[in-house]
Amino acid sequence: MVYENVLITGANGQIGSVLTEYLRGIYGSDHVIASDLKFPEIRNGRFEILDATNAASLAAMVRKYRVTQIYHLAAILSAKGEQNPLETWHINMQTYFNVLEAARENGVKKVFYPSSIAVFGEHVGDEAAQWSYLDPATVYGISKSAGENWSNYYFKRYGLDVRSLRYPGIIGYQSMPGGGTTDYAVDIYHKAVKKEVFECFLNSGTVLPMIYISDAMDATIRLMEAPQQKITVRTSYNLAGMSFSPEEIAASIRKTIPDFSIVYKPDFRQKIADSWPRQIDDAQARNDWAWRPAYNLDKMTEEMISELQKKYQ
Ligand code: NAD
Numbered sequence: 001m002v003y004e005n006v007l008i009t010g011a012n013g014q015i016g017s018v019l020t021e022y023l024r025g026i027y028g029s030d031h032v033i034a035s036d037l038k039f040p041e042i043r044n045g046r047f048e049i050l051d052a053t054n055a056a057s058l059a060a061m062v063r064k065y066r067v068t069q070i071y072h073l074a075a076i077l078s079a080k081g082e083q084n085p086l087e088t089w090h091i092n093m094q095t096y097f098n099v100l101e102a103a104r105e106n107g108v109k110k111v112f113y114p115s116s117i118a119v120f121g122e123h124v125g126d127e128a129a130q131w132s133y134l135d136p137a138t139v140y141g142i143s144k145s146a147g148e149n150w151s152n153y154y155f156k157r158y159g160l161d162v163r164s165l166r167y168p169g170i171i172g173y174q175s176m177p178g179g180g181t182t183d184y185a186v187d188i189y190h191k192a193v194k195k196e197v198f199e200c201f202l203n204s205g206t207v208l209p210m211i212y213i214s215d216a217m218d219a220t221i222r223l224m225e226a227p228q229q230k231i232t233v234r235t236s237y238n239l240a241g242m243s244f245s246p247e248e249i250a251a252s253i254r255k256t257i258p259d260f261s262i263v264y265k266p267d268f269r270q271k272i273a274d275s276w277p278r279q280i281d282d283a284q285a286r287n288d289w290a291w292r293p294a295y296n297l298d299k300m301t302e303e304m305i306s307e308l309q310k311k312y313q
Helices: 016-027 055-064 085-105 139-158 184-193 213-225 246-254 269-274 283-289 297-312
Strands: 006-009 032-036 047-049 069-072 110-116 161-167 169-171 198-200 208-212 242-244 262-264
Touching: 006 016, 006 055, 016 032, 016 069, 016 213, 055 085, 069 085, 085 110, 085 139, 110 139, 110 213, 139 161, 161 213, 169 184, 169 213, 184 198, 184 246, 184 297, 208 213, 208 297, 213 283, 242 246, 242 297, 246 262, 246 297
Parallel strands: 006 032, 006 069, 032 047, 069 110, 110 161, 169 208, 198 262
Antiparallel strands: 208 242
16 A cells, blocks of 8 residues: 655644644544644644744655655735735745755655635736736735746646645634635634624625635645646636625624624725635636535535534533
């Protein structure tokens, strides 16, 4: 039997804490090494402290565990990234270069790179096509679009099997988001279940592309397990789940929690949201590796509320 050894960077974050468990379910606990800047609150498997800006530490980790796949999640996200643009560029790019080089030099078979809808800018209009022009408005989006091109470069130049998705805003009950522009759509459920008034940092009608966490995990695993010849996009695949505005998610919540109330206090994140498309055309992912989301807004709301009610009981 051929074993896979998987290294995850930035594993303590919103996505990493869930993805780590999915990957442990597939490859076995001993074969998935989670890593981040510090230990997680709950440790239930192999974990290493790893600052991914440190090339030597990252390469040593790849050799120590004979790593065959890297999921590179470490990054500074869209809203947080605007507080310190040059530092964000440094962290997002340096960590990715270190991953690409460690992979190339040590025979790593596959790399997963999470891109984002933040790669799109004002010239895209309402719906982003797979090959829409990329003129991102944030340093985060600029770093992700550069990362996409480097992914393509390493595939074409060195044959490194890098695969990537442009995630929309990810919504899940298991973990809290880490400084993105779509974070409100997670926080809103926590406030609703705790019977608190929700103060929204976006305007009521701001429609953004989102995806439920289990659909995001399904897409990630499907992409990574697809036969190589099915992967026709080596920059990053568009991925869509659903699109909605704060007033639509509030209406969906009120179907279960009728007295839920929301007030709107848009801040600097409104401008970022306004630069993003409302819809994503993911036909290429659907055609190439049979991607289909399973959740719409109401189905996600039901699950979020019932899971969070268990958590806050
Ligand atoms: P997050 O902010 O919740 O987690 C990121 C993790 O990276 C944190 O635990 C942080 O400690 C770690 N990190 C930061 N700098 C590091 C470094 N130098 N070395 C090692 N670890 C470091 O982010 P997330 O939401 O889990 O996102 C994971 C990835 O998915 C990111 O690359 C992000 O850009 C991408 N993404 C996320 C979303 C979303 O909605 N959550 C959407 C699109 C793309």
